[in-house]
Amino acid sequence: QVQLVESGGGLVQAGGSLRLSCAASGRTFSNYAMAWFRQAPGKEREFVAAINWGRASTYYADSVKGRFTISGDNARNTVYLQMNSLKPEDTAVYYCAADHLTAPVRIRVTDEYDYWGQGTQVTVSS
Numbered sequence: 417q418v419q420l421v422e423s424g425g426g427l428v429q430a431g432g433s434l435r436l437s438c439a440a441s442g443r444t445f446s447n448y449a450m451a452w453f454r455q456a457p458g459k460e461r462e463f464v465a466a467i468n469w470g471r472a473s474t475y476y477a478d479s480v481k482g483r484f485t486i487s488g489d490n491a492r493n494t495v496y497l498q499m500n501s502l503k504p505e506d507t508a509v510y511y512c513a514a515d516h517l518t519a520p521v522r523i524r525v526t527d528e529y530d531y532w533g534q535g536t537q538v539t540v541s542s
Contacts, residue, residue: 418442418531420512425536428502432540436497438512438533446470449517450488450495453526454508454538461511463524465497468517475523480506502540509535 424436438450451466465486466475474486485498495512513529522528 418514420514420531420533422510422512422533422536425510425538427539427541430502430504430540430542432502433498433500434502434538436499436510436512436536436538438495438497440493440495440512440514445493445514446490447516447518448514449523450486451513451523451529452486452495452497452510453513454506454510455535456505456508459508461526463526464510466523467495468523470518473520475520477524499538502538504540504542506538507540508538510538511535 419441421439428434447470449466449468452464453461454464455461463477467486467488483501488495512533514531515529517523
């Protein structure tokens with residue numbers, strides 16, 4: 417059974433940084449896409465970033481490109497999201513997701529993922 421556990425959320429001032437971690441267990445993830453999504457109050461869950469370990473490809477939402485970096489540690493089955501230059505509009509619950517996806521068009525879609533973590537709150541104050 418796949419389990420995803422996020423950590424690293426918190427409260428930070430605008431312009432600051434946070435690093436989120438997602439520890440995965442339950443299977444081999446070498447051909448999986450691992451992604452971060454976020455959901456702000458009253459809004460739909462949206463794609464943030466993803467990494468395809470099998471192809472070493474990364475994908476970003478336009479809103480975070482240049483500020484956020486996704487990376488993976490295969491040995492630890494852990495994915496990280498380094499978030500720099502944070503803005504108040506980045507405030508949301510951040511979720512880690514995983515599934516056997518390779519097509520770039522599917523990697524950005526919430527409904528394509530079967531496995532989700534419990535979420536971690538990120539709050540950016542102005």
